[in-house]
Amino acid sequence: MTEPFRAEQRVLYGDTDSMGVAYYANYLKWFEIGRTELFRRVGSSYRSLEESGCFLPVYEAYCRYHNPARYDDVILIETSFTLAGKARLRFDYRLFDKHSKTLLAEGYTVHVCTDRDGRVLKPPAELRELLSQMGEI
């Protein structure tokens, strides 16, 4: 991995809570944006992967909250990918405030590769090729 991939998302009113900051579960949505855009970066999409019969349900998710994101802030999402065993994929995320460059949160998700019915698969050749490209971003 040379440099993590960057995506952006603005904090909506609906993302905040009555403490005046982004609600903690929404960081996992921003993680989703990060990994989705990483797939697109290598010329594919998670949607087309699903259409080919390969699903990547989440097995584990972790987030460490450093500084609160606030309404209307633009979040910079850095995502990097590593293969974690034969059938497990790991994405690491770092979320920054785009304006101040403050680190907001960091975390990871681990995914397994399954068929439509949830049976664990070895990643098919098409996915392995994508993953290999993503691991080099």
Next chain:
Amino acid sequence: MTEPFRAEQRVLYGDTDSMGVAYYANYLKWFEIGRTELFRRVGSSYRSLEESGCFLPVYEAYCRYHNPARYDDVILIETSFTLAGKARLRFDYRLFDKHSKTLLAEGYTVHVCTDRDGRVLKPPAELRELLSQMGEI
């Protein structure tokens, strides 16, 4: 219709926004709870309806916001049902603060009856029977 059906839901932290009140889109989730529990009230469930091949996508939704719901308030959801034409169903909702009985919001959703592929259907006999029971609650 004699008396509307009542369900309850507590406002979560994640339902609020930085204005300190429930975010406006969440009232549509509470509407969903109202109509779901109305199906259960007549001994069925929206899930079993779907399993029988009958879907009720939303065609229209309206909400008028009277008073803000706040974190940890218990919302009382009153739901009533009417058949609106051959293939349209209408649910009306009134949301109250359970403690103070203040009216928080009122609104409606209109649904069409479709098959799995989104083709509009006349409600099948099983659904018509349910609807007839729901209309009498």
Next chain:
Amino acid sequence: MTEPFRAEQRVLYGDTDSMGVAYYANYLKWFEIGRTELFRRVGSSYRSLEESGCFLPVYEAYCRYHNPARYDDVILIETSFTLAGKARLRFDYRLFDKHSKTLLAEGYTVHVCTDRDGRVLKPPAELRELLSQMGEI
């Protein structure tokens, strides 16, 4: 009003439901993106409006669902603004699939202008100036 303002948002996995399409409450989030970006378009932001003590809580919301949005679709949000009475603001929205140009939904929200404690205000001069610019977009 000459031409409505356009913003974009991609449908996340978390925006969809088990019917395989975007959940109906999420359209109200996309409406929020539309009106937020309209404020930004005239060189201001809803956040700075709030910082000046002027809030725009939602009074009414309506959505008519034409065609389902699906995972990973890019939604084009057209927003236009009109003043509806002395203290009421109305935003109209049309949501399109960016790729196919299909109309997905249309609707509106009506807002009142209040102070921090929820007391209705006549829109202050700063807001009236913004609104006048937004009405001309």
Next chain:
Amino acid sequence: MTEPFRAEQRVLYGDTDSMGVAYYANYLKWFEIGRTELFRRVGSSYRSLEESGCFLPVYEAYCRYHNPARYDDVILIETSFTLAGKARLRFDYRLFDKHSKTLLAEGYTVHVCTDRDGRVLKPPAELRELLSQMGEI
């Protein structure tokens, strides 16, 4: 800790995603329900804690997904509490399908105790008393 505290929540349509199962970020909302109800169980509420000037922002969150939750399932949320250092609180959660008793997910959140402006505090006496009761549930 003798026995974890139990709360319940039904999976809404809006909680699911197009894979037909509950979206992964929503488990963090169910964690919130678990800890909120634990506060209520000891005769207090997180709201009254905030009103006394004591906030518990999330510092870390982790979830391990075992089996998918589906639309209309009732989730049983088991929550237990431990004090993790002078100013850190840890809640552990286990989510079960109420009907089948299948383990759906388990995880934890770590919180710090702060004042309204986000400054870390030693938990005040009132909170320490509550925590001591919660640790014994």
